[in-house]
Amino acid sequence: MKPFFGRAAVCQTADRRLTDIETAIGRLRNDPSAQELVKCAYYDADARTAASRFSESEEFAEVLRWTGPVQGKTVLDVGAGRGIATMAFLRAGAQRVHAVEPGNGNLVGRGAIASLELGDRVAIHASGAEALPIADASVDVVYSRQVLHHVQDLDMAMRELRRVLAPGGVMFATREHVITTERERQAFLRRHPVHLLSGGEDAFPLARYIQAFEQAGLHGVTVLGPWDSFINAFPTVVTKAEMSRPAFAYIARRLGPTASRLLGLPGIERLADFVLQWPRPGRLHSFFWRLPS
Numbered sequence: 001m002k003p004f005f006g007r008a009a010v011c012q013t014a015d016r017r018l019t020d021i022e023t024a025i026g027r028l029r030n031d032p033s034a035q036e037l038v039k040c041a042y043y044d045a046d047a048r049t050a051a052s053r054f055s056e057s058e059e060f061a062e063v064l065r066w067t068g069p070v071q072g073k074t075v076l077d078v079g080a081g082r083g084i085a086t087m088a089f090l091r092a093g094a095q096r097v098h099a100v101e102p103g104n105g106n107l108v109g110r111g112a113i114a115s116l117e118l119g120d121r122v123a124i125h126a127s128g129a130e131a132l133p134i135a136d137a138s139v140d141v142v143y144s145r146q147v148l149h150h151v152q153d154l155d156m157a158m159r160e161l162r163r164v165l166a167p168g169g170v171m172f173a174t175r176e177h178v179i180t181t182e183r184e185r186q187a188f189l190r191r192h193p194v195h196l197l198s199g200g201e202d203a204f205p206l207a208r209y210i211q212a213f214e215q216a217g218l219h220g221v222t223v224l225g226p227w228d229s230f231i232n233a234f235p236t237v238v239t240k241a242e243m244s245r246p247a248f249a250y251i252a253r254r255l256g257p258t259a260s261r262l263l264g265l266p267g268i269e270r271l272a273d274f275v276l277q278w279p280r281p282g283r284l285h286s287f288f289w290r291l292p293s
Helices: 004-011 015-028 032-040 047-053 058-067 084-091 112-113 154-164 182-191 194-198 206-215 242-244 246-264 270-275
Strands: 074-078 097-098 121-124 139-145 165-178 220-225 282-288
Touching: 015 032, 015 194, 032 182, 047 084, 047 112, 058 084, 058 139, 058 165, 074 084, 074 165, 084 097, 084 139, 097 194, 112 121, 121 242, 139 154, 154 206, 165 206, 182 194, 206 282, 246 270
Parallel strands: 074 097, 074 139, 097 121, 139 165
Antiparallel strands: 165 282, 220 282
């Protein structure tokens, strides 16, 4: 399939993009060389297996460290995808979870969420972030995972997320792709495996995300860079323990113990760390904000 390049491809219609993503994920699942990506993106097996893995993951434990306990709270899972976070928040004790997802697919979409059979504490909404069917000030936790860089209107989406947040509530947008220049953006799109199959990916400069937050009245956002949190560093590192020696863990996992011994040579591990942590197109950032009570 011919790759999609440029702004026109990114701005293709939502319906076409959501249909294509199902095809793209299906192809990746059947590609032996893509199995690590499939697993890390929680596209593997059935939706319940993937959701169970996420709810027990170190990433979700880190999410809860930021949001605080969710027992008895109302959570909005924006761009819920397969429902992995919806089920995780439910298992963590949320009283109600709104799963907002524009796609109706059975691999990644409302069909997949419905297949989890999570009961009446979960409400599934056919909507994007720009027009939420949620009442004002009714949500305690707004959560999104790799969503904001997909929205058609970032400013409108942020205003909507701010609108539904209750006093004292928190918003946590995780794993958002960041670029510095248009050249970086194009480089990121050229190597993104799902984008090459279906289009629809994007990335923004860090200042653009901050601008959208501030225009929505969300001032003083905490920004977590690629190596400020395990949430962003995954899957370059696969456990929080690996954060202390990421280059060693990364090389040992991919090249085996023999190659990893090279990191024992003077200065090699420091050099490998430098290369590994060099800012890359599409690098991941997360954004946290708390509304005053």
